[in-house]
Amino acid sequence: MAVTLADVAARAGVSAATVSRVLSGNYPVAGATRTRVMRAVEELEYVVNGPASSLAAASSDLVGILVNDIADPFFGIIAGAVQSELNGPDGAQGSHKLAVVCNTGGSPEQELTYLTLLQRQRAAAIVLTGGAVEDAEHSAALSARLQRLAAGGTRIVLCGRPPLGPALPGQRGPQGHGELPVLTVAFDNRGGARRLTEHLLALGHRAIGYVAGPAERTTTRHRLEGHRSALLEHRGGPVREAEPLTVHGGGYDRSSGYDGALELLRREPRLTAVLAANDTVALGVCAALRDQGLRIPEDVSVAGFDDLPFSADAAPALTTVRLPLHEAGARAGKLALGRQGPPPGGVATVRADLMVRDSTARPRTD
Known part of the structure; x- marks a missing residue:
């Protein structure tokens, strides 16, 4: 059933006339009253009807x-x-x-x-x-x-x-x-991450770190699932829910990659490869590794995801997944x-x- 002006008035504790004045913007209304009305409009998802909205x-x-x-x-x-x-x-x-x-x-x-x-x-x-x-x-x-x-x-x-x-x-x-x-x-975020992890495993990497994105995002979960499925198949045993070489970054940005790489090195000094949540995070990972005196890929391999325009021109050019x-x-x-x-x-x-x-x-x- 459609939300009416009266519903908004009841929620805000004001008259229907006051709601109309707030929405029209043509009459002075106290700030606190206007705030209550607009909050009720948002909560009820009220959509204005009438000649003005017909435009x-x-x-x-x-x-x-x-x-x-x-x-x-x-x-x-x-x-x-x-x-x-x-x-x-x-x-x-x-x-x-x-x-x-x-x-x-x-x-x-x-x-x-x-x-x-x-x-x-x-x-x-x-x-x-x-x-x-x-x-x-x-x-x-x-x-x-x-x-x-x-x-x-x-x-x-x-x-x-x-x-x-x-x-x-x-x-x-x-x-x-x-x-x-x-x-x-x-x-296909799962499939892409799986292929990326299989590539590193085929090269001979075993100490593989992962700087994931925000934990609450579907993209993060799907890419992490693809990564873990490849590890599971290679190891022939279960991968723990909290993968020891997985770090969740605060975002899909460079600083998350930088901080995540330092945390991975702290956990596993013998780290040989790092997967990043996306290409921007991978740039942060590369910067952190260089600041620690490590070479890419001689000491640590790095891979991203998305194949953003700068990826092919990075130094070295970034292995990644193209979307x-x-x-x-x-x-x-x-x-x-x-x-x-x-x-x-x-x-x-x-x-x-x-x-x-x-x-x-x-x-x-x-």
Whole structure:
């Protein structure tokens, strides 16, 4: 059932007229009252109706692109590729869309807030990029919000994150099916990490450290699972849940790689190889190793993930896993605009390919 103005008034403890004044912005309202009303609007996910909102109909020209960090090349490439699809086929007149890039900073709360704002603007489509936060409460809130958006005619596409689970009780997808009407362009993070670990094992490395990303992210878990599955198969025995040579960084950034590498060296001075959560983290790992007087790859091999533009030009060139970020973003853009048919089951998984370069070599034998 749609949330009404009266529902917001009841939640905020004010009159419906006061809520109307706050939302219109044309009348003076006490700051504390305005705060209570806007908090109620957020909590109830109230969407303004009426003549003013008709300017932002469900068929509007607005497309929202949610990213964790627009300064990260991973997200910048995907967002740029999505936006490149918004000009329409061959730049056809009247087919352009307006892209709004929403930088969440990795905050689950900010992600939900942006979705509410885009719902109020009746966005034609929304593309959510990057790994999801593994939190049951947030997942439920996210699914509910996406369900309401889809019910209002907004196309939803996930790019670089796993598919959502089944719809919540009481929510139905298209034709009454219990799945959210959300399309997904996913990356094979498990397979990519597995191939990277197998590469190091084949070179003869055994003391392999891993600087993982934030523990609560799906991307981190999937890449770590791929790494551990390769170790499990090679060792022929169980890999402990807390892998002794795994360090979780605070983020997918250079400083996390630097600090993580120092922690790995403290735990295992005989370390011969380090896997990094992504290429940016790998740069931090390389810097820390050099500051400790170690050579790459003569003393310690280093590998990244994503194959960001700088990876081939690093010194030495970085062994990594290539994700076709631009192609994935472009496909997500086409799906969001309905210019490409949905993949089987609503999910397209993009292969991750191993790129062997100069930063990995056989371990020293002396």
